[in-house]
Amino acid sequence: MVRTRSLLHPTAFVVAVVAVAAALVVPAASGAAPITVAAAIAQQNGATATVRGYVVGQPTATSTVVRSAFPSDYALALADSPSQTATGQMLYVQVTSAFRAQWGLKSNPGLLGRQVDVTGVLGAYFAHPGLTSTSAFAFAGGAPTTTTTTGATTTTTTTTAVPDVDAYYSAALGKSGAALKTALHQIIRTQTKLSYDQVWEALKVTDQDPDNAANVILLYSGRSQGKTANGGNADDWNREHVWAKSHGDFGTATGPGTDVHHLRPEDVSVNANRGNKDFDAGGSAAAEAPGNYTDADSWEPRNAVKGDVARMLFYMAVRYEGDDGFADLELNDSVANGTAPYHGRLSLLRQWHAQDPPDAFEKRRNQVIYDRFQRNRNPFIDHPEWVAAIWG
Known part of the structure; x- marks a missing residue:
């Protein structure tokens, strides 16, 4: 391999290295490939990420996830397998108010078992590895539902991918x-x-x-x-x-x-x-x-x-x-x-x-x-x- 000498100023070089390192550890929420549930559980660092997983139930407490008689539209549990039952292998997802009618389990029980992409902040929810402040939802590979807030006004935009x-x-x-x-x-x-x-x-x-x-x-x-x-x-x-x-x-x-x-x-x-x-x-x-x-x-x-x-x-x-x-x-x-x-x-x-x-x-x-x-x-x-x- 032919190596060339860097002509960057030392300060610029340090900034460049920090930027590269940040790009490696902070997942992008938009345009980047979704990360797995296992990766999201391991990266509870406050970064924004899009996580792909199967809806396996609704968390109601730190170690409790229900799969029927869903009490509300406020939360989802995601896992890398649709048959996962161990809560330690699940990511708890906050369903923010703009998305509850379409993505909450009480209103949409048929979501159970579906693979979805959710964008939010990697951080604890129900004192458990989670994804909070969610800003986009989509069926895996589909177009997302997003929200935009301007001042006191929140606008929800839904792009529905029409199946072929x-x-x-x-x-x-x-x-x-x-x-x-x-x-x-x-x-x-x-x-x-x-x-x-x-x-x-x-x-x-x-x-x-x-x-x-x-x-x-x-x-x-x-x-x-x-x-x-x-x-x-x-x-x-x-x-x-x-x-x-x-x-x-x-x-x-x-x-x-x-x-x-x-x-x-x-x-x-x-x-x-x-x-x-x-x-x-x-x-x-x-x-x-x-x-x-x-x-x-x-x-x-x-x-x-x-x-x-x-x-x-x-x-x-x-x-x-x-x-x-x-x-x-x-x-x-x-x-x-x-x-x-x-x-x-x-x-x-x-x-x-x-x-x-x-x-x-x-x-x-x-x-x-x-x-x-x-x-x-x-x-x-x-x-x-x-x-x-x-x-x-």
């Missing part, structure tokens, strides 16, 4: 019939599964009224109702299984019984009236649900959600194929399916799908489920043409 839908479905493109159904099943069966309790909070986000953030839109009745008016009392809203949970006898089991792609808010009385009926046209006007009709064995939803109902059932018939401990769910042309793992009427569902294509509300719902809760998509919202490709 064709990349998500790459293994299914160009296929049809049974081959397409199989390929889609393999894609969408990879998901984060919610508990039945977590479904309450998910529906408050997925079905939010676009004109009133304090409300949800009820599926059949179309009524806008307060998010907190949920439960089992008359005129409350509860969790409607569009694929009736008795059709395959899966109940409220984690999996088909908690899959938000087919669970929707609905008035308690209307939900009971629909019961476990198959879908068909005709009947008498349904009480408290204008535009809906019912008889002894079937339910016809209002025109605005006929396609939504059809696509939820198409999703269920592809997602649950009997290979994960539950029945193989299939569509048929019957309205007398009872507890068999079938739902009908397929011929009419195809018509409803065609006459009521995906709208902005349904597309947003699909995206929110993917981004914040289950990490899988309803392919028949993204590619409506696949209904005909599978079912003729």
